[in-house]
Each structure stands twice: as C-alpha cells, then as structure tokens.
Amino acid sequence: MKNIILIGFMGAGKSTIASDIATRKSCVLKELDGLIVEKAGKSIRSIFSDEGESAFRDMETSVLQSLSSLDQVVISTGGGIVGRSENWELMRKTGTIVYLRACWETLAQRICGSEERPLADDLEKAKLLFEKRKPLYEMADLVVDTDGRTPEEVVSDILSQVTGR
Numbered sequence: 001m002k003n004i005i006l007i008g009f010m011g012a013g014k015s016t017i018a019s020d021i022a023t024r025k026s027c028v029l030k031e032l033d034g035l036i037v038e039k040a041g042k043s044i045r046s047i048f049s050d051e052g053e054s055a056f057r058d059m060e061t062s063v064l065q066s067l068s069s070l071d072q073v074v075i076s077t078g079g080g081i082v083g084r085s086e087n088w089e090l091m092r093k094t095g096t097i098v099y100l101r102a103c104w105e106t107l108a109q110r111i112c113g114s115e116e117r118p119l120a121d122d123l124e125k126a127k128l129l130f131e132k133r134k135p136l137y138e139m140a141d142l143v144v145d146t147d148g149r150t151p152e153e154v155v156s157d158i159l160s161q162v163t164g165r
C-alpha cells in the first residue's frame with residue numbers, strides 16, 4: 001500500500017481515521033503531533049507558550065521529513081501542516097495526500113474547549129484560520145467529505161480510492 005497522509009483542520013477526525021486505516025490495513029500509524037510531543041518532551045500547548053509557534057512549525061517539518069522514507073505507513077498530520085510549501089514537497093514525495101473535509105459547524109463542535117489545542121482557544125480566530133487554509137487543504141490528491149458519515153464509511157471511501165479496494 002502506498003503511504004497515506006491525512007490532512008485537514010483541527011477536529012476533522014484525522015487521528016481516528018488514521019488509526020482505523022492502520023488497523024484495517026495492518027500498517028504502521030504515525031501521528032505527527034504525538035512524535036513532536038515525544039521529541040520535545042512537552043505538550044503542544046507548552047511548546048507554543050515556551051518557544052512560540054514558529055519553533056513548533058520547525059519541529060513539525062523536521063518530524064515530517066523523518067517520515068518521508070518510510071513505507072506502508074499512514075500519517076496523521078496537524079491542521080497547520082499545509083502552511084509551508086516545504087511541507088507540501090515532503091508530503092508529495094511521501095504518499096497520497098487525503099483531505100478530510102468537514103464543515104465549520106462540525107469542526108467547531110469538536111474543538112470547542114479543547115485543552116491541547118492552543119489555536120482553538122478563540123473560536124472566532126480559529127474560524128478565520130479555517131477559511132484561510134481551506135484552499136490549501138483542497139490541494140490534496142484526494143478530497144473526502146466526512147460530514148454525516150461514519151468513520152467506517154470514510155475509511156472505506158479512502159481505501160477504495162487509494163488502494164482500489
């Protein structure tokens with residue numbers, strides 16, 4: 001199976017879908033945010049507050065780079081991965097990029113009150129960020145709508161389009 005990279009805004013369900021794909025295809029799951037936390041030895045919120053967002057973005061790119069030579073993996077990214085063109089180059093050479101698309105109402109419900117997401121503290125700002133990023137997410141190889149669908153349906157849809165079954 002070609003590597004699958006899931007992108008989408010916070011609350012799109014990237015972690016859940018990635019984990020389900022890994023289970024269904026018996027492949028390895030790589031969680032970018034989890035790897036960053038491991039590497040930094042602190043939470044994403046602490047990285048943002050101690051070192052600033054740009055330091056977090058540097059770590060994000062470097063972890064993404066470290067995954068680019070792997071095979072048979074499904075990668076769950078953080079919502080901001082689409083912001084750097086360098087990340088696009090890395091993602092394109094790593095695998096098939098799949099955008100999990102959801103409407104703002106769905107996303108807002110899921111991220112509202114989120115402890116781990118510094119960029120979701122202010123929902124008005126988060127909405128603007130979502131609007132700004134939308135065209136970037138749409139640059140994925142595959143766009144999969146998730147609103148009103150179960151994770152099973154979304155996973156089947158992705159796998160049928162990426163692997164042909």
Ligand code: S3P
Pocket residue numbers: 008009010011014033044077078079080081116117118119
């Ligand atoms: C971010 C999304 C988060 C995490 C960080 C920044 C963003 O990941 O990487 O808080 O810029 O959208 P999730 O999309 O998994 O919440």
